[in-house]
Amino acid sequence: LDNPDRVIPHTDQITAGYERQLWNTISVSADYVHARAREQFMLQDLNPGLRTTTSRTAPLVRINPAYTGAVNQPINAGSIDYDALEVAWVKRFASDYSYRVSYTLGNSRGNTNGAGIPLSGFQVLDNLNLEMNEGPTNVDRRHNLVVSGQALVPKTGGLTVAWIARALSGSHFTVIDSTTDPDRNGTFAEPLPSGSYVSTGKNPWNVDFESQRNGATGPGLFQIDMRLGYRLPAGSGRALDMFVDVFNLTNRANFENPTGDRRSTDFLNLTALRAGAVPTTAQIGVRLQF
Secondary structure (H helix, E strand, O other), rough: OOOOOOOEEEEEEEEEEEEEEEEEEEEEEEEEEEEEEEEEEEEEEEOOEEEEOEEOOOOOOOOOOOOOOOEEEEEEHHHHHEEEEEEEEEEEOHHHEEEEEEEEEEEEEEEEOOOOOOOOOOHHHHHHHOOHHHHEEOOOOOOEEEEEEEEEEOOEEEEEEEEEEEOOOOEEEEEEEOOOOOOOOOOOOOOOOOEOOOOOOOOOOEEEEOOOOOOOOOEEEEEEEEEEEEEEEOOOEEEEEEEEEEEEEOOOOOOOEEEEEEOOOOEOOOOEEEEOOOOOEEEEEEEEEO
């Protein structure tokens, strides 16, 4: 009703892969993936304004003063391209063990950060200035390595061990300075010049920044999770499984991205763990199979 020209976003994807068995239980594979997402939803402010000066506290004078805030409408303005090379080495279960090593080299970029239906922080009046919004998406991870496996421990009568180790590149963020609003549009999206930026905090995360949206890379993730299990027969086709799970075996602190706002006292200072990150944690479980 509000925008008859709006259509459903779409993605076209092509893949090409090759897999080969090397020995009876070992195979290797390689796949290339390209995804082309177009007409992605972004928000356009139908009631934009300009500050009277570049000061962060200067009044924002909107086109239609009858509305005191933004009037946002979803439009089909976003585009994202994704390319990835995926390789894997797989040992199928035999001789009481199996494992898998997989690695992805990826690149996701576009004129939108890809997070929901975002605004363009570079909109000035009716111009979205999407060419200034080009950069990596929020889900771009350059490197992703996963090593997993399971094994029966010899001469233990049923003790099993399983593990998964993950190493992941950090996500991206923008280095800005909200002290001023250079384009006077009411947001603080303008990236600082390219260069090295350092923190004076207790847990600094210094970056080499490329002057664009999401031009800095945050801390990566490394985590090892492990399970020890033991199975006892319980008669009549039943079995009792006992196991211990240990998460983040190395107790590594996996931090969330720091704030990239130079005005903040926590500028480039690591202050919080990423979502789902925990210190070393163990849990004990029992399961009756029948």
